[in-house]
Amino acid sequence: MALHPETEPHDHGMLDVGDGNRVYWETCGNPRGKPALVLHGGPGSGCTPYFRRLFDPAAYRIVLLDQRGCGRSRPHASAYDTDMSVNTTAHLIADLGALRRHLGIERWLVWGLSFGSVLGLRYAQTHPGAVSELVLTGVATGSNAEVALLTRGLGRIFPEAFQAFHAFQAFEGSKTAQAAPAATPFLAGSPERERSGNLAAAYNRLIESPDPRVRERAARAWTDWETATIPAPPRSVERFEDPVFRLGFARTVTHYFANDHFLGEGNDEGVVLRDAALLKDIPGTLVQGSLDFGNLLGTVWRLHHAWAGSELVIVDEAGHDAGAPGMARALVAATDKYATR
Secondary structure, rough: OOOOOOOOEEEEEEEEEOOOOEEEEEEEEEEOEEEEEEEEEOOOOOOOOHHHHHOOOEEHHHHEEOOOOOOOOEOOOOOOOOOHHOOHHHHHHHHHHHHHHHOOOOOOOEEEOHHHHHHHHHHHHOOOHHHHEEEEEOOOOOOOOHHHHHOOHHOOOOOOHHHHHHHHHHHHHHHOOOOOOOOOOOOOOOOHHHHHOOOHHEEEHHHHOOOHHHHHHHHHHHHHHHHHHOOOOOOHHHHHHHHHHHHHHHHHHHHHHHHHHHHHOOOOOOOOHOOOHHHHHOOOEEEEEOOOHHHHOOOHHHHHHOOOOEEEEEEEOOOOOOOHHEEEEEEHHHHHHHOOO
């Protein structure tokens, strides 16, 4: 099944969501079609035109946005003076509600990739009346166990890359510990959290350094680690070569990873998994690559079995990549299935 034709936005804008933030949004496809919301990953990646092609433009009113701090939204997380304390899961969920009301939409299908699946799941659990269906891929739930896997557990699979990733943090952390500003109670990227073995918190502290050279080197080390854990060649991510994207992305990811994804207490095994029963009245499709390292925890399987209305589609020889051919086919099949529901 091929991707749907390319389509351009017929409307777009910058929505003032408060806290000094303006969020970029666009709508494509049929203005009278079934509303569908696209939630990108990262957190901090931003939307791309590719996502539009996963929906039939004759059937869907496709809504894309760049979440706070990334893409075309402003202020951008790469700017040192951007206030990250107003970039949390609760803020992002509130932004979705504001955008839905701004566009005059009652309910929409929610499509999410990676962190977008975390955000989509929590949004559906807390606002079930606004979500008609869920289509999720590269599925994550934002648990601390998932963060531990991505920042430490994969070190056993990629020992050389992990040694560099860990050694950089230890060396730079020791140099900047005295110069770094005191951590605020809001941020989990504190010395105490770092001593507990939370590498995301340690990297977040470096990326919040007042020294731009430390920030840039830490962002590069973080994205080098993410690139190294891609399961198959070519192990390269073009957007990581853009210093603005790289810094904004690494700052946002470590901000969320260091703070339990802002999901509250009890997130070691997963607040989203714990509350999976709240999704019982929402149909959903989970599309997962068999080589996605998130599968090592069985997260998507556990979510599927806890969510009565879900369908699980495993795509062989695909990883954490919604653009892989088999993944694209499964995602198009899912959105086509829900187009007339």
